[in-house]
Amino acid sequence: MILSARPARVGLLAGVVCVGSTLLSPVVLAQAGDTSGAHQQQRVRIALPAQALGRALAQFSRQTGIRFVEAPGLDAGVTVNAVNGTLPLVEALDSLLAGTGVPYSFTEAGSVLVGAKAGEVADANTLEAVEVSAQTTVEESAWGAASNGYMATHSASGTKTDARIVEIPQSVSVVTRQEMDDRGSETVMDAVRYTSGVQTETQGIDSRVDDIRIRGFDASSWSNNLYLDGLRMPRGGQWTTPQVDAWGLERVEVVKGPAAVLYGQVAPGGLVNMVAKRPTFEQTNEVVVEAGSFDQYEASFDVGGNLDKNGKVIGRLVGSYNEGDSQVDKTELSRTYLAPSATVLLSDDTEITFLTYYQKDDGGSTFQFSPIKGMLEPTPYGYIDRSTFLGEPDWNTYDREQWAIGYDLTHYINDAWSFRQNAKYSHVESLFDTVVSNPRANPNDGLQADNRTMLRRAVRGEGELDSIAVDNQFKVVFNTGAMRHSMLMGLDYLSTDWNHDRYLVWPMSPDPGTPVAPIDVFDPVYSGTAGFEDALIPQILTDVSDEQIGVYLQDMISLDNWRFTLGARQDFFDYEADQGSMNRAAPGTVIASEDSSDDHAFTWRAGATYLFDNGAAPYASYATSFEPLTGFDSSESAFDPSEGEQFELGIKYQPPRRNSLVTLSVFDLTQTNLVVSDPAPPAGAACTADNSCQRQTGETRTRGVELEGKAWQEDGLSVTVSYTYLDAEISKETDPELKGNVKEFVPENSAALWLDYKWQEGVLRGLGLGAGARFTDSLYGDAANTYEVDSYTLYDASLRYDMRYIGLQGVMFSLTGRNLADEEFLSSCSEYGCSYGTARHVTAGVSYRW
Secondary structure, X not given: OOOOOOHHHHHHHHHHHHHHHHOOOOOEOOOOOOHHHHHHHOEEEEEEOOEEHHHHHHHHHHHHOOOEEEOOOOOOOOEEOOEEEEEEHHHHXXXXXXXXXXXXXXXXXXXXXXXXXXXXXXXXXXXXXXOOOOOOOOOOOOOOOOOEOOEOOEEOOOOOOOEEHHHOOOOEEEEEHHHHHHHOOOOHHHHHOOOOOEEEOOOOOOOOOOOEEEOXXXXXXXXXOEEEOOEEOOOOOOOOOOXXXXXXXXXXXXXXXXXXXXXXXXXXXXXXXXXXXXXXXXOOOEEEEEEEHHHXXXXXXXXXXXXXXXXXXXXXXXXXXEEEEOOOOOOEXXXXXXXXXXXXXXXXXXXXXXXXXXXXEEEOOOOXXXXXXOOOEOEOOEOOOOOOOOOOHHHOEEEEEEEEEEEEEEEEOOXXXXXXXXXXXXXXXEEEEEEEEOHHHOOEOOEOXXXXXXXXXXXXXXXXXXXXXXXXXXXXXXXXOOEEEEEEEEEEEEEEEEEEEEEEEOOOOOOOOOOOOOEEOOOOOOOOOOOHHHHEEEEEEEEEEEEEEEEEEEEEEEEOOEEEEEEEEEEEEEEEEEEEEEOOOOOOOEEEEEEEEEEEEEEEEEEEEEOOOOOEEEEEEEEEEEEOOOOEOOOOOEOXXXXXXXXXXXXXXXXXXXXXXXXXXXXXXXXXXXXXXXXXXXXXXXXXXXXOOEEEEEEEEEEEEEEEEEEOOOOOEEEEEEEEEEEEEEEXXXXXXXXXXXOOOOOXXXXXXXXEEEOOOOOOOOEEXXXXXXXXXXXXXXXXXXXXXXXXXXXXXXXXXXXXXXXXXXXXEEEEEEOOOOOOOEEEEEOOEEEEOOOOEEEEEEEEEO
């Protein structure tokens, strides 16, 4: 384990196709060298503590792919030196063995013979390793920084092992720290905006959440599809849910398609796994100061390294603080983030990494239910300005405090068996006060008859969440004939207890006597919040406890050039909720109810990949998924879990010795057992009293094509390109007018292109320049396809200058901008209102590394 990694529419689509094809002939990282001097020229990235020789050679081989041969009689117990850094292979070996008296030499086959000189032995014991040549690029760790800039070669999200992406029979995208820094990504949404199959900000700007959808399915902070270090981020009540600052992340990985076999209850579209920064031996310390649009300021740091002289304890401390205004008037935002971590090498075979973080968000919320008229439709007075705040400044609050503490333990039992335990305890508290539109009181598409007055309601939500997640994994490597197996056996557990209470300021407008006054959306005058606290009455009081236990088995099989992945899982899910709902006949009192479910589900997947010598890897896979649903149908029977299945075909292309990867995939994805309205409930059903009768017959089908490519040059041009086509429709519904409609929030086409060039020679050396464009097709905000927003294209750019060339070693200046043309666009509209997307945002920063 490595310790650390329309005209505009046509034009952009053409550019994407063009660049995508050029990626099939990417730039070469290094030309093939002369074999006789290859070992001296090869550089390796290594991080080894002082330890026994046998264990050190095994870790050296695993980290670099170098093949070692032990001479007979070699004392594998002799203690060798710690080696950390990116070094020539010869220098790394000299440092490792210095003072031990153990010789080494290079064999004609390209191996390293340890304990004797070449030609002195005719037989030797070969350590478990990967055969490499002098031209082989050193491979990275799935939990660390990418060794090739934008292009990660390994991922742990798709298999829960350190697997090569090209061998996984599924579409997996990785956004590296390098790419996030070059594009100036401030949030997880920013990080994945250029990823195929992914849409962001579909419900408008919202400072509370990372709004992400994968293949048309929710993977936001409100869902079960957002993970941190392979463990699910807990989900509480409506607004009691965590959101992690992007500065603390080493990479963001997107697994597309069903992933239930490894993760349990997830949507069939896929998941997002955020990988936190971890301690590394080769630590580059950094401090950053930034200032940006809307008077936003931020200071960040990232420091760490060895904590003891023997190299058995390494640490890292990552933190940031930012505050300022936002693009919405009367809305301030502030965040404090701190993430200490430490890795302890307990023995030659055991290591543990402690991962913690603390985050405090203070200020308001940028999310609003703005009226359809004035946003999607014009009024006699024009359109509502994008920055207009329609709430009450004194009541605009979103405060959240969250923290987590956990560890990642790995123990190598022997050469075949290993054990890993990944655990985390999380806590979240939130308070949300807001004044928004009252849709039921504004029948004129959100406004009154004068086309400028909006009736409003005031809401308070507060809650608390505690969660424990544990994932236990045994891994064994063995052979059956010509097949090489890497088998993973796991048991994971997730327990979440949360409460969330929602209150209304009562009576609500247009009732007489309400303390929430109407507002003029074109000339807002804020009336204040006097009487709000005294007028609060409970609307929904919720106390929930849920548990998930999953047992899973995965076998990754190698047979010549074939790679097979088989997996199965059995899940057990238990849910209990006590809820009080407002009694509208007697406001201020609640009607108590209970809800419980005890579900179980079996999911499986199978896939195959063939690795051609030229780097092409066609693959095919099938996978299933499930999501538990709470509540009851018209017959008062508990809902069954929603189920999903997907067929996927694709090809990945990663040319040997080149820093590029292209993935083309086609898929057919179906989700069944969706809850829909029941137009003919049984006579006397309790749900008829409030028109909430439902049944479980809904189905959606999504078919699509995705193209994504990445190429990276340390000195030159780097590229990220993506294109997505989605045909998502409601394939089954009780309402015949909805069947065949386009699924909400799903654009048919989307595309993105980012180009980045770094000069290392000439008068422009030290300069880095990036430019990008993102296209999103029109989409509907509701299942009835009533509200459609137009397509839009946004342009981004970055500029960086390495100031060492003017004598300031370690200093970097950066300037990044998103939506540079300041395109004013709507993200979506529904019966509840419309939402604007992000305005132009420019940030200037200075960093210092040492």
